[in-house]
Amino acid sequence: MQNTTKTTTRKLLVMFLCLVLTISAIPPLHFPAQAISEYPHDDYVFSFYEDWDMFDANGLAVLEAQMIEPLNLSGYTTRGEAAALLVLAREPGLLTSPNTPNIVGRFSDVRPQDWFYPAVAWAASRGWVQGDDLGRFRPNDRITREEFVAIVVRAVDPRPSNWPLTAFRDANQITPWAIPYMRRAVENRWIIGTPEGLLNPRHFFLRVDALTFARRFPTPGVTVNFPTNIRTITWNASGGSSVTAWQRLAGSVIGNPMPNPTWSGRTFRGWNTTDGRTARGVAVTASTFISSGTGAVTYFARWHEPYPSDAPHNGRRHMRQWYRSSAVTLRRVYFEGAWRDSLDDAMRNWGNSATPITVSFTATSNNIAQIGNRYINDPAVLGHFERQAYSGTTLNRFIIRIYTMSILNHAEARPERQVRNVAASVWAHEIGHAVGLADNPSGATGNNSLMRSGRDRNAIRGPQPFDQQSVNWLYR
């Protein structure tokens, strides 16, 4: 009975170990390229992204998609991982080939069931990697910089090099057998050294360093092989011509042309990760495409729509955002009396205009109306509009403020000016910004715009026909 229990326990233990090994052998599919620089690494032998263009998108994609344990970028690269990385970069099809060379017995610590076996087998058969004097490959040992350099040089450019290493203060620390490889790597500028002039040849290689290094050597003829149907991409043309959803299949290559939709009167400006309404997103490139994760994803068309010919202002004087609703709400902060009267005037003038705009007070509004004494930095400023929060073209929160002392001074400068009128004009002007009207330069629209700084503030205290036309177009 005791023996049976022991046997069962052993079986369970073995199964557990197998499970762990199996899981650890699954190459991750997601590698966010943007995250690389956020991880610490011990020095700067390899600067990031410097040679991004050296590689075609396919090469990058392979490296990034297949990197082992990608979330642990600050960890060290093992010799097994280095072999896998190298094979993936040079001949990625090999890892899925059924004709893996038989190297059983060549290294005492590499077995066919190891996840790195195909990589080590191919790398060894190509002469890129060698074992140590004891017949071991030491696949789980951390690889040093000079070891990594050696296998890459053997694989990519084994020509002898006499490039001097005297520029590096620690050149004398390079292991003698690694010197020729290091010369070649430096001559090819795969290694540029730290700002302090160090090669750190015996430092262990971080994963992130390995990735960066791998970007530095050419990967001709790399193609991408993915497991079948790992990702479905839907192209949302948002009103343009429909584009067939495109599935990435085994053997397909990222370099496939992305489908371009058409839309009458608009120009296609590329694909984006968002529709731009709630977040700007980023343009979809081949590398975004590959590194953006797994599962279904939708990319959105970006369109350029020429400003309509019937739009007022020739497209020059609208704000980039206008309030999300034609029913504008305001919360009045700490003022009553004459200054409130002037704001009431401005709100009434907007409400009575030939526009859908209404302005009302609510205690819960996020939009604030307040007064200040002066904008001390510039006495000629009578009011301010602050855009506080927005998304896309939608304004969600704003502040309007008028400066009472400057308004008093401005009104006093001409006998015909009434303080209440001037203040109402400034309030109405700032509300105009909230509903999408930008400033009109002096002289551009005559005197008949609320948004002109040079307007007669005593007379113009609400939206003029010119302004109303603009607002109506925005809230059409």
Next chain:
Amino acid sequence: MRKLLFAIVIFALFSLVACADSSSTPMDPVNPDNIFGTEDLAEDEVLTISVHADEIVFDSIEEMLHFVEISGIFRIEVVRVEILDERTEWHNPALVFQHEEALPYLSSYHDPALDDLENFKPYTFHRIQVLEVFKGEVEAGDILEVTQMGGQIDNVRLESTSFVPLSVGDDLVLFLTSPLWIPASPRGIIGSTQAAYRFPASGGELMALSADVALESVNPTNELTLTIGDLRQIADGTFGR
């Protein structure tokens, strides 16, 4: 019963700690999280606040000078300067009202409570060296600071439509303003669109140039004209007479 008493004591202690924490921690006015809610931003996300000013457009240089002078609280300087360098800082210009020295200058209409509504924003500071003085108490060679609302600090960017673009090395004539009670206060540019002009590229001093030479406005929409002759008259006090 003893347990209940213990629980009440613990609860009371927690309440006291909570109250003490909320009442004794003053809001840091320069912390952008307190002002703009930037704590919700992603690391690489930039919050862009835009500010539009409704500014007086003066009909003449004379009106501009007069407007500032009648306010009774502003110093005015008309100077030719070279822009030396720039930096960006959190700044709240309304703090100058809190100086005790300000009291004699403030009218009865000035409401101190309103100054508290202003807050810190990104401001760009330019150090300038005075080359020639046409109006004001400064001297050639003095180094002053001009500040304008706008600029980016960390992930808060403020765009102001009244920002006058100044570049290091620029040779400009500026109409500057600052509160009378603080001699070393950073200067503002009056009515940003009409108060910055490029000194003629031919250089030299004012007297070496023809009186009818007009200075190019930094702001192309500025309709005012400022000539070398105007500057001479400002300098000798005959302008506008």
